Amino acid sequence: GENVEQHPSTLSVQEGDSAVIKCTYSDSASNYFPWYKQELGKGPQLIIDIRSNVGEKKDQRIAVTLNKTAKHFSLHITETQPEDSAVYFCAATKSMRTSYDKVIFGPGTSLSVIP
Amino acid sequence: AAGVIQSPRHLIKEKRETATLKCYPIPRHDTVYWYQQGPGQDPQFLISFYEKMQSDKGSIPDRFSAQQFSDYHSELNMSSLELGDSALYFCASSLARRGLREQYFGPGTRLTVT
Secondary structure, eight states: OOOEEEEOSEEEEETTSOEEEEEEESOTTOOEEEEEEEOTTSOOEEEEEEETTOSEEEETTEEEEEETTTTEEEEEEOSOOGGGOEEEEEEEBOOSSOSOOOOEEOOOEEEEEEO | OOOOEEEOSEEEEOTTOOEEEEEEOSTTOOEEEEEEEOTTSOOEEEEEEETTEEEEEOSOOTTEEEEEOTTSOEEEEEOSOOGGGOEEEEEEEEOGGGTOOOOEEOOOEEEEEO
């Protein structure tokens, strides 16, 4: 089955700096890669996603890149703000015939943005 | 916009008791997923339903069962509770028949087994 690894497990950055979280996946059939942000006591919130036919996607201060050959994908947050502090999960899923495949999460990265 | 609703938000049970968790998906969403998250861990997939039929099964104990009803809400039934069942339980929903992959998570139910 799919296995998703994520690094680093913890990350501290100064406010205004950039943060980068990297993930790898094992199943070459995976074709959809969402990223979730989870604040304390809340459910994971989908913040951005990328499909296997796209190499890069950007949404304001957040960008994701995907390298299918290397089975790597990354989250980039620029101009970090204290409210970006949370646990971030990368995830992978595949859909052979349908859209309702389960999501396999990475272990998470705890991001702290220091004011 | 309406989100996924889960009830109850907190639940305290004793060992060997039974618990029922409820999930109300985003309106018009047809697929429900259940995940279990232990302290400091990532969510682990338990089971999912598409159009009221079980679509996938993960690491769900035999003591647990779930179903999706005609109004698309779902219930996770947990029997013979063990201390190790203490965790956050999340429900997520998606609109699979439209080919949309995005799963939206509810706020979770925190289950404590004593």
